Amino acid sequence: MRTMIFCACTDLGVNIDGASLGPIQIMNDLKTFYQGESLLFEQNKDIIKSRNLSDRRKNEYEIDNFNSNLYKNIIEKIKEEYFPIMIGGDHSASIASALASAKANIDIGCIWIDSHATYSTFSTTVTGNIHDLALATINGYENQDLRHYHNGKVIQAAKTVVIGARNIDDKEKDNLRYSGVTVFTTKDIKEKGIDTIMDEAFKIAGYKTKGIHISYDLDIIDPDISPGVSIPEFDGISEEEAMSINEYIIKHIKDVLSFDLVEFNPLRDVNRKTEQIALNILAQFIKAAENKKKFDDIKNYDNY
Numbered sequence: 001m002r003t004m005i006f007c008a009c010t011d012l013g014v015n016i017d018g019a020s021l022g023p024i025q026i027m028n029d030l031k032t033f034y035q036g037e038s039l040l041f042e043q044n045k046d047i048i049k050s051r052n053l054s055d056r057r058k059n060e061y062e063i064d065n066f067n068s069n070l071y072k073n074i075i076e077k078i079k080e081e082y083f084p085i086m087i088g089g090d091h092s093a094s095i096a097s098a099l100a101s102a103k104a105n106i107d108i109g110c111i112w113i114d115s116h117a118t119y120s121t122f123s124t125t126v127t128g129n130i131h132d133l134a135l136a137t138i139n140g141y142e143n144q145d146l147r148h149y150h151n152g153k154v155i156q157a158a159k160t161v162v163i164g165a166r167n168i169d170d171k172e173k174d175n176l177r178y179s180g181v182t183v184f185t186t187k188d189i190k191e192k193g194i195d196t197i198m199d200e201a202f203k204i205a206g207y208k209t210k211g212i213h214i215s216y217d218l219d220i221i222d223p224d225i226s227p228g229v230s231i232p233e234f235d236g237i238s239e240e241e242a243m244s245i246n247e248y249i250i251k252h253i254k255d256v257l258s259f260d261l262v263e264f265n266p267l268r269d270v271n272r273k274t275e276q277i278a279l280n281i282l283a284q285f286i287k288a289a290e291n292k293k294k295f296d297d298i299k300n301y302d303n304y
């Protein structure tokens with residue numbers, strides 16, 4: 001398929017600067033081998049970002065403007081039969097990309113690869129960073145204000161899998177339990193191995209769906225190896241494990257409808273370590289997406 005890269009240059013969903021610079025830096029590196037098309041989305045430079053820890057709805061209005069525009073554009077390009085790849089930006093942009101894929105493709109599942117479950121609500125959030133509300137919003141678990149522009153089905157929690165989470169606060173745990181999302185922690189990955197976890201995730205997210213939205217947050221990797229993220233969490237997975245996840249996804253590209261790579265923060269990176277990993281992941285993924293056949297001939301429900 002032809003690919004469209006959406007550069008979501010935002011750091012409105014987190015309380016430190018830098019994630020908005022990631023997509024442009026990655027695109028500059030990609031230029032040497034990416035011949036496909038891309039679209040740039042920038043946050044309004046005139047706004048004064050809220051970095052106030054007690055603000056529980058940080059930059060909500062600006063995120064809303066940014067995401068509703070991104071959402072519309074992604075839907076349009078999916079309808080024109082592009083394969084959408086979003087480069088973030090903080091993880092709040094995935095509210096737009098996941099819901100756009102849900103709107104355009106109707107019944108989809110979601111695999112959320114992240115050291116954070118992002119399952120807070122406005123009433124339970126500890127940080128007030130809207131990227132911590134992303135997956136709950138996508139699943140229709142409260143947070144209606146963050147998806148008012150979406151007039152399609154949400155992605156069912158029963159067809160959603162979190163992989164690599166290791167910092168989940170107590171209220172978030174309750175939210176996850178109520179909603180019914182499947183969560184595989186970093187410990188699960190270490191114990192069972194990547195392939196077993198990914199098999200299980202694809203089974204759940206692919207069950208009677210048209211395909212899967214994948215959202216890949218670089219902070220799943222250990223910050224010693226990949227320091228260039230806004231909110232690092234210790235005891236992450238290795239680079240090899242991160243690449244194995246990518247290889248699994250590529251092998252099953254026929255079931256993948258849309259893809260995000262988020263949270264690269266160049267201001268936090270050391271010796272371009274995270275940038276290089278992000279590039280490796282994208283280089284492999286883009287090639288697979290370009291080789292993917294069109295959506296109509298792909299998915300066989302009987303496989304699940």
Ligand SMILES: [Mn+2]
Nearest residue numbers: 114116217219
């Ligand atoms: Mn994260």
